[in-house]
Amino acid sequence: MKTANAATKPAAAATTSSLSTPAAAEKPAEKTPGTATKPATGQKPAAIAEKPVAVSAQTPGTKPAAKTAAKTGVADVAAPAEKRVASEPMPRATPTGPEAPEATIGTDAAFASTAPAVTHPQKLRNISEVRHFFRTNDVPVFFIGATPFNLLGLDRWVRNFTYVSYYNAWDGAHPRVFTPAHKPYREFESGEEINNWLLLNAEVRARMARDLRPGVRPKVAMVFFNEETEQICNELGYDLILPSAELRRRLDSKIITTQLGNEAGVPSVPNVLTKGSDWTTLRQEADKAGLGNELVVQTPYGDSGKTTFFIANEAEWDKHAEEIVGEEIKVMRRINNLAVAVEAVLTRSGTVVGPFLAELAGHSDLTPYPGGWCGNEMHPDVLTASQRARAMELVQRMGDRLVVEGYRGFFEVDVLVDLDTDEVYLGELNPRISGASAITNVTAGAYADVPLFLFHLLEYMDVDFDLDVNEINERWEALSGADVWSHMIIKETSDRVELLTATPATGLYYLDATGALVFNGAALDWHLLQNESEAFFLRVYGPGDYRWKGADLGILVTKGRLQIDRNGTSQLSIRAKHFIDCIRSGFVGLPLDGAVTADYAVGAGVKTPG
Structure with a gap:
């Protein structure tokens, strides 16, 4: 792991400190104890989204990624104020920078005024009617x-859209x-457990029932869920707007994905399906x-390279x-490949394919897992025109095959391009919302x-x-080269386990x-970014949480690319590494004793969605 490019002071001194210039990088990050106290039992937060970035562990019914993994402890992160430390070791800019924008959603649906139910056309036939439908949506x-x-930022488009989150990166400030x-x-032990806990929480149920009109059933979406989730939603009167857990678990298997691809005429990298002996x-x-x-060997379930x-x-x-x-x-067969992600949606009108x-x-610099997913970037040269056409056909063929399985809605496909032969292959299928959605929704x-x-x-x-x-x-394909966005998931890569006393604030x-x-300054999402010198950081773990090897510290979103091609391989750019080092320098913590450290084995069986 590289030395941080900037030093920070603990959050207690945040009002007078900032990320230093590169010239000050020789000074190590100070670890002066803050006011946070060590809990009686350890708190190890779960990981963020899969490819992204909600949380999950092993797919149900599979063995853990590491047999020695400990349970994921999540303690009371709503500790009294006097026992916590403010999460802004990097204060607002001085007048030398651009004027800080207000945290705002601008013109969007999140703040549309309350209105009586709107009469829509019996059948929506164009994008204009679709936009109007969601702008005036009265179903929570x-x-x-x-x-x-x-899905951060979707509330700009959909009226009555709300996020129910275990970790609040804005400390209650996001409306x-x-x-x-x-x-x-x-x-x-999993993201499914976190989601079920949230659904059963009395405060959450009260929030979801607030201002609910008689006869209206709230719509619920999430990355990971199971049969228990379905039972909870059914009893509480919620519509879980996702394919069934049973179907998603079946399709989540890399073995099943390969078999379905073969049936649909979608080739995978030359392979053999067998049993490990x-x-x-x-x-x-x-x-x-x-x-x-x-050789590359994969077991049926797992993400972020943990079972590859x-x-x-x-x-x-x-x-x-x-x-x-x-x-x-x-x-x-191990190939020299370019990995490309694409999201799509199966609808009654056909398969809509994203960028x-x-x-x-x-x-x-980002992940301790070899081959592990740690972000995406969108730019005009992701694929050549020929590769794009073949990849588009691959996704649509896969979508047609999923329809036969009874699947509908959002899914993500990993496409592999053999850089030596120019062949385009099916990689993996993720039958869910994915981490790539963060960029897909701002194209x-x-x-x-x-x-x-x-x-x-x-x-x-x-x-x-x-x-x-x-x-x-056709229109989206024509617009595919009009924008450049990137994001990266910053994980803890060292072996240390620490109680965080200061962390970078969520914002611009x-x-x-x-x-x-x-x-x-504060911001609700990354839509306000204008150029490569700006970034939005979404904090995951804050003061009072623990960091440990493999933990997701946060997500950085920016305009422009984060990778360069060097000697035929993709490597992080100098700019990307500078962002990473600066953000890492803002995390300050207190080391734990060996007894507690032993309780938090690497990964703890928790995975990021992907």
């Missing part, structure tokens, strides 16, 4: 999760984010399929055998029409529609004339 829609990251005040100590058998199966000496293993010899097999033996596995995004994966196509997720909402709202999906896809930042990253 809730996105529930550990954080609102995946559309609701977090229960009373959160006693509770151990969570021993090194000799693995080599025999690989040789029979002509996969070569360097690169194996070229027996020693590497022995290193990972415990996670592989007894599992159904996919054994692939293609390059992936940030395996960067050691030029989204502003020209509506964000991609609104097509998912249409499919589950009480409204009929008949849209020209082919025309929408900019690089000043000296190169220092300066906090420029």
Whole structure:
């Protein structure tokens, strides 16, 4: 891990400190104890969104990513004020920077005035009518999760859209984010458990019932859920606007994805599906399929590279055998590939395909997991015109096959481009909202029409529609080169476990004339960003939380690219590393003793959505 490019003081001194200029980088970050007190039992927050960034652990019914993983402890993060530290070690900019904008959603639906129910056309036939429908929507829609990251900013488009979040990065200041005040100590092992806890929480239920008209059922969306979630929503009178948990669990398997792709004429990287047993058998199966000496082995479930293993010899097999033996596995030829993510929505009018995004994966500055997903970037050169056309056909074919399975709504596909042969392959399928949504919803196509997720909402709202999906896809493809956005998930990469006493605040930042990253003020989302010198940081863990290896500290969103091509591989740019180092320098914590550290094994079985 690189040394931070800037030093910060604890939050207690935040009113007089800021991220220093690069010239001051030699001074290490101070770790003066703050006023936070160590709880009797450890608090280890869960990870953020999957590809993104809500929270989840192993898919139900699968073995944990690490057998030694401990449970995820989430303590009372609503501790009394005197026991917590303010989360703004990077104060507002001095007059040398641009004027700080107010935290605002501008013209958008979140602040549309209360109005009587609006009469809509019997059938929506164009984007203008779709925009009007959501602008005047009178049915409450809730996105529930550990954080609102995946769909942050959707409240600009949809009236009565609210986020119910376990962690509140704005400390209560975001008008559309609701977090229960009373959160006693509770151990969570997955994102599903967090979401179910939120649904059952009395404060949340009261908020969801507020101003609810008789006969209206709130609509509920989330990244991860299970059969218990479905039962809770059914009993409480909520409409869970997602495909069934049973179907999603089936489609989440990398083995099933490969089989469905084969049936749909969507090729995967040359592979063989088999069962993990021993090194000799693995080599025999690989040789029979002509996969070569360097192999990639995947078990059915897992994300962020945690269940993807690169194996070229027996020693590497022995290193990972415990996670592989007894599992159904996919054994692939290792290729020199470009990983591209694309989101799409299956609707009654056809499959709407979003923009293609390059992936940030395996960067050691961002994640401790080799090959692990850690962000996306959108730019005109993600794919060539030929690759884009073939990838578009791949996604649409996969969508047609999912319709046969009874699936509808939002899904994400990982596409792999072999840089040596120019072949385009199916990588993975994520039958859910993904972390790429954060960028998908601010593209030029989204502003020209509506964000991609609104097509998912249409499919589950009480409204009929008949849209020209082919025309929408053609227009979005034409607009694909009109915008450049990136985001990266900043994980803790060291082995330390610390109680955080100061953290960077959620909001807008900019690089000043000296190169220092300066906090420029509060903001509700990243829609106000204008150029590459600006960034929005969404804090996940705040003062009083713990950081540990693999924990998601926060998400940084910016205009412009974060990767460059160097010697045929994608590497983080100098600008990206500067952002990372500056943000990391704002996290200050108190080391824990060995007994507590042992309770928080790497990852603790928690995964980011992806």
